[in-house]
Structure formats: C-alpha cells, structure tokens
Amino acid sequence: MNDRGDDGVYVGNAGIDAAGDRGWLLGHFKPPGDPRHSDEVEIKWGVHPPGDERAEWVRGEERTALLVLISGRFRVELPGRSVLLSEPGDYVVWGKGVDHSWRAEEASTVLTVRWPSVPGYRVG
Secondary structure (H helix, E strand, O other): OEEEEEOOOOOEEEEEEEEEEEEEEEEEOOOOOOEEEOOOOOEEEEEEEOOOOEEEOOOOOOOOOOOOOEOOOOEEEEEEEEEEEEOOEEEEEEOOOEEEEEEEEEEEEEEEEEEEOOOOOOOO
C-alpha cells in the first residue's frame, strides 16, 4: 500500500516504506515536494532482530529524541543510566547533548521521533 496523490497526502505502510529507506519515514532526506519531507522532524520505524545493537555510542547529539516501544524488549543506554522498554507504549525521551546507544533484547519494533531534522547526520 503506497499512495502519493497530487493533493499533498501520502498514505503508506510503515513496515513496507521503512524497508526502502533504512527505517526512515519522514525527514529532510525525503525529496522536496514529498509530503514526508520535513526540516522540523524525523520519524523512523525500526524493526530489530534479537541482539541488534548500536555498539558505538552516538556522541554530540544536536537533536531531541523520543523512542516508543511498539513490541519486544529494547534497551537504551544513556550516560549513567540504562532504560529497559518492555511493555508496548513504554518510551524514553532524551535531549540535545545526551549520548546514547541501544540494544534489542528481543525482536523489537520501535518508533523514533527526532527533532529538528538536521542535514549532514547519517540517517541510519
């Protein structure tokens, strides 16, 4: 399911669309004129197998982030703190300058929202 009409509306499926852009559904990296293009926010539908992780910490973050657990068990590592998301709807928010990494303890699906959408950052 994917419908991009001339009316400025895009209808899709997160699981299908995310597979085409390493999980990213919306952000500055989508083409101008696409309703999913935004300089204000980025949204990612992340599907992670058990053990998937970001081994290297993200450092010098310039964005604020919200990560919501859809399914599974997902751990977010923050300076001096480890947060386990284990129930659907559990979430964590961290601000600018907060380093982080993560690990899927079970097969997990998470929704990540970051703002602003900053060009030059890797979108993976």
